[in-house]
Amino acid sequence: MRILIQRVSRASVTVGGERVAAIDRGYMVLVGVTHGDSAATAGRLAAKTARLRIFADDAGLMNLALAEVGGKVLAVSQFTLYGDARRGNRPSFTDAARPEQGEAVFAAFVEALRAEGVPVKTGIFGAHMHVELLNDGPVTILLEA
Numbered sequence: 001m002r003i004l005i006q007r008v009s010r011a012s013v014t015v016g017g018e019r020v021a022a023i024d025r026g027y028m029v030l031v032g033v034t035h036g037d038s039a040a041t042a043g044r045l046a047a048k049t050a051r052l053r054i055f056a057d058d059a060g061l062m063n064l065a066l067a068e069v070g071g072k073v074l075a076v077s078q079f080t081l082y083g084d085a086r087r088g089n090r091p092s093f094t095d096a097a098r099p100e101q102g103e104a105v106f107a108a109f110v111e112a113l114r115a116e117g118v119p120v121k122t123g124i125f126g127a128h129m130h131v132e133l134l135n136d137g138p139v140t141i142l143l144e145a
Contacts, residue, residue, distance in 0.1 A: 001041045001105070002032040002081040003143040007054050011074045011133035013123040020129075021121035026071035028133045031106050032081025033097040039108035041145045046112030049073070054139050062139075066118055073113055076123040076131060077106040099126060 005027050012022035029049060055064035055071070066073070079102060083091035097105065103125045113120045123129045 001034065001037045001045055001109075001145045003045050003049060003109075004030040004032075004078075004081060005049060005052065005054075005141045005143065006030075006133060007136045007139035008074075009134040009136045011131070013074065013076060013121075014130040014132070015124050015127045020124055021074055023072040023074045023119075023121055025069060025136075026066060027073045028131070028135075029073050029075045030078040030081060031075055031109055032078055033102040033105040034082055034095050035097055035101070037097060037101070037105045037145070039105065039112075042105050042109035043112040045143055045145050046109050047116060048143055050113060050116035050118050052141065052143075054141060072119040072121065074121050074123075074133075075106070075110055075113070076129065077102060077125050 008028045010024050011028040013020050051065050053065050054062045055069045057063040079093060079096035082096035083093055084095060085091040110120050110122055
């Protein structure tokens with residue numbers, strides 16, 4: 001599982017011209033699922049995401065987590081995180097999980113974040129989405145399991 005976290009001032013997802021989700025301060029989280037991932041994998045990465053301290057404290061150091069700043073998460077499933085372009089110019093996505101598994105593991109990740117007390121909004125699984133965000137920092141962290 002690969003989780004790409006961007007600290008944002010705001011983020012939103014639009015599908016078919018309609019805004020389906022938006023947050024203010026928090027994380028834009030892109031979630032990639034591979035074949036061996038499970039709800040347990042999702043739970044571990046959700047806990048890590050919820051506790052990640054990448055917001056500045058009063059001294060300007062990255063010491064604060066989402067809960068301490070009232071942050072939210074906008075989570076979007078993104079199989080292209082498992083794109084492999086080492087050979088040729090067209091990426092291979094054979095390392096990405098099949099849609100049925102990807103959707104189940106993504107849903108487990110979202111539910112585990114909510115169980116951690118994190119307010120979560122999501123895109124629409126499998127839809128063509130337009131994602132807009134204002135990266136704060138910029139700060140971008142990649143987590144893998």
